[in-house]
Amino acid sequence: MIMKSAVPTLPVTNMAEGVDFYHGTLGFEIKHQETDYAVLSCDRVSLHLWAASDESWRKGERVVVSGVESFIAGTHSCRIEVEGIEEIHQDLQPKGIIHPNGQLANKPWGTREFAVLDPCGNLVTFFEKNEQPRPKGRGIRRVRVVYHHVVLCMLYAASGEELNPKLIKFAGNQV
Numbered sequence: 406m407i408m409k410s411a412v413p414t415l416p417v418t419n420m421a422e423g424v425d426f427y428h429g430t431l432g433f434e435i436k437h438q439e440t441d442y443a444v445l446s447c448d449r450v451s452l453h454l455w456a457a458s459d460e461s462w463r464k465g466e467r468v469v470v471s472g473v474e475s476f477i478a479g480t481h482s483c484r485i486e487v488e489g490i491e492e493i494h495q496d497l498q499p500k501g502i503i504h505p506n507g508q509l510a511n512k513p514w515g516t517r518e519f520a521v522l523d524p525c526g527n528l529v530t531f532f533e534k535n536e537q538p539r540p541k542g543r544g545i546r547r548v549r550v551v552y553h554h555v556v557l558c559m560l561y562a563a564s565g566e567e568l569n570p571k572l573i574k575f576a577g578n579q580v
């Protein structure tokens with residue numbers, strides 16, 4: 406068995422707005438578009454959008470019924486490897502879509518990257534492998550620790566239980 410590629414599939418609350426962003430703002434070509442699904446591509450990257458536009462959860466007692474509830478949009482992310490990160494950053498910076506915490510920077514895991522938010526809040530990170538030596542330290546460990554605490558916090562939020570303040574303090578000390 407050989408795995409050949411992965412295709413990010415991002416939820417959007419408004420398909421036309423999502424397609425317009427990825428096509429008009431980021432420069433992806435529209436390959437296919439329906440009311441609730443779109444396929445876009447740019448060079449060797451393919452990206453799919455699906456409509457998370459069900460608002461019925463606001464009326465009922467059950468939160469997840471259809472699996473396409475609108476609150477799912479903005480909870481996804483993807484990473485797109487590029488060549489020419491500086492040029493892409495220069496093209497997108499004047500558009501005001503770069504995430505405040507995702508400015509262009511070298512990362513300890515060996516990439517130079519920046520991130521943007523689509524209109525629904527999905528995070529798209531553009532990165533280029535960085536040939537410079539990586540700084541020594543606990544960068545990767547910190548990412549793992551923070552990720553695990555974020556997942557734990559999400560599980561607490563989904564359960565409706567109150568979050569333990571000691572856990573929040575512990576997670577904050579690990580960042």
